[in-house]
Amino acid sequence: MNKQEKILIIGAGLCGSLLALRLGQRGYNVQVIEMRPDLRKVDISAGRSINLAFSDRGIKAMKLVGIEEKVKPLCIPMHGRMIHDKEGNTFLSNYSGREHEYINSISRQDLTALLMNEAEALENVTFQFNLKCKKVDFENKTATFVDYHTKEKTTITADVIFGTDGAGSALRNSYYLSKRFLFSFSQNYLTHGYKELSILPNKDGGFKTFKNALHIWPRGD
């Protein structure tokens, strides 16, 4: 890629924001377009933000973009899984036999916001929100977006287009529908739903349950 080229990234989730930061640091002109509102200004979790288990691979990526020290304060170390049985007993199953080895819990929203802030601080990276990608035309290197509020269509041309628009990727769909490429993919759906539950802190602000573990209530169904 030539540094004068215009790079379009579709989707400002974890991958899109990280990619924008890295390419921005490398001097590329990057435009990121996200279909949802800016998560730094609006709570978009809808009760399903789900903290991430964040370990070696994630930390490696943070080192690469030089923000490891800024991520650390967002992390809660988890040394193991805390199993809660039907009788209310608990036992901790450590991830590792070595004390210093653990994974972390991190807020998806806080991590994404940090990546966005770092990327947006670069003058060659921009973010736009509330624009949903409808299709990508690979031969003409364009992507078409619809504004959530005005329903207006915008077509953006770029030299390189990255699709980081998640599991239901519009870019991947365009590949598939255009039938001009030898392209196949498989998709499996979760057989269960998920919902975030908040266990509110004690009056003194402390944790109601053991802080440094991933808590699990296995019920065998």
Ligand SMILES: Cc1cc2nc3c(=O)[nH]c(=O)nc-3n(C[C@H](O)[C@H](O)[C@H](O)COP(=O)(O)OP(=O)(O)OC[C@H]3O[C@@H](n4cnc5c(N)ncnc54)[C@H](O)[C@@H]3O)c2cc1C
């Ligand atoms: C319940 C659950 C728990 C998980 N737990 C963990 C975990 O603990 N640790 C871990 O590492 N991973 C976990 N994952 C996986 C992790 O969430 C994904 O790997 C990660 O989010 C993928 O990042 P992404 O940026 O590719 O996609 P996403 O995070 O899905 O981001 C895609 C972005 O693109 C935007 N977008 C989508 N369509 C369009 C469009 N048409 N136009 C414009 N923008 C669009 C979306 O709004 C979103 O912001 C979990 C996943 C689930 C579902």
